[in-house]
Amino acid sequence: GDSVTQMEGPVTLSEEAFLTINCTYTATGYPSLFWYVQYPGEGLQLLLKATKADDKGSNKGFEATYRKETTSFHLEKGSVQVSDSAVYFCALRISSGSARQLTFGSGTQLTVLP
Amino acid sequence: GAGVSQSPRYKVAKRGQDVALRCDPISGHVSLFWYQQALGQGPEFLTYFQNEAQLDKSGLPSDRFFAERPEGSVSTLKIQRTQQEDSAVYLCASSLWTGENQPQHFGDGTRLSIL
Numbered sequence: 753g754d755s756v757t758q759m760e761g762p763v764t765l766s767e768e769a770f771l772t773i774n775c776t777y778t779a780t781g782y783p784s785l786f787w788y789v790q791y792p793g794e795g796l797q798l799l800l801k802a803t804k805a806d807d808k809g810s811n812k813g814f815e816a817t818y819r820k821e822t823t824s825f826h827l828e829k830g831s832v833q834v835s836d837s838a839v840y841f842c843a844l845r846i847s848s849g850s851a852r853q854l855t856f857g858s859g860t861q862l863t864v865l866p
Numbered sequence: 867g868a869g870v871s872q873s874p875r876y877k878v879a880k881r882g883q884d885v886a887l888r889c890d891p892i893s894g895h896v897s898l899f900w901y902q903q904a905l906g907q908g909p910e911f912l913t914y915f916q917n918e919a920q921l922d923k924s925g926l927p928s929d930r931f932f933a934e935r936p937e938g939s940v941s942t943l944k945i946q947r948t949q950q951e952d953s954a955v956y957l958c959a960s961s962l963w964t965g966e967n968q969p970q971h972f973g974d975g976t977r978l979s980i981l
Binding site: 788793794795796797801841852853854855857858859 | 901970
């Protein structure tokens with residue numbers, strides 16, 4: 753079945769450090785890929801997405817590139833801020849057939865220290 | 867607000883009781899999803915509606931779980947004879963339709979604790 757594997761956390765960084773959160777996937781079809789973020793006490797918010805191979809999603813300084821050859825969608829940010837502290841979820845959705853739901857990874861807790 | 871609204875925000879029930887969780891999707895959104903998120907885990911799919919039709923309920927863990935959306939807007943997830951393993955956050959999401967580029971918008975969830 754379809755699955756997403758995320759880098760285990762928690763991840764603790766100092767402000768302005770470089771961030772990478774690894775995500776790899778297994779899918780039988782052609783998935784769209786997503787990163788969601790969950791701030792403390794809030795619901796999931798879509799951070800960025802990519803719908804086909806070699807697409808790059810970007811938002812709020814975060815980027816991720818859909819790599820079909822390595823089945824990866826790693827999240828990166830060049831300089832993190834304290835306000836980026838949250839849980840980050842990688843997810844996929846199959847674009848063909850009847851399935852419409854998201855399949856999530858287990859999440860990576862990020863803490864950014866001032 | 868115009869987001870997905872879930873109620874109650876927190877629910878505590880004794881084992882064996884029935885519970886009902888409500889989701890108000892964004893107005894006009896055709897698709898509605900329920901997910902279950904255990905502590906420290908990612909959300910897992912439960913069921914999916916397109917308007918009032920329940921098109922996929924493959925993620926419901928047992929026949930104690932039942933969901934409905936009778937008028938194609940508000941949805942209710944019902945859990946009968948609750949068990950401790952039902953303790954989780956239940957998330958509702960809606961999207962305008964199910965096309966590839968339609969994002970799912972999530973509510974803040976209902977945290978269910980079974981004593």
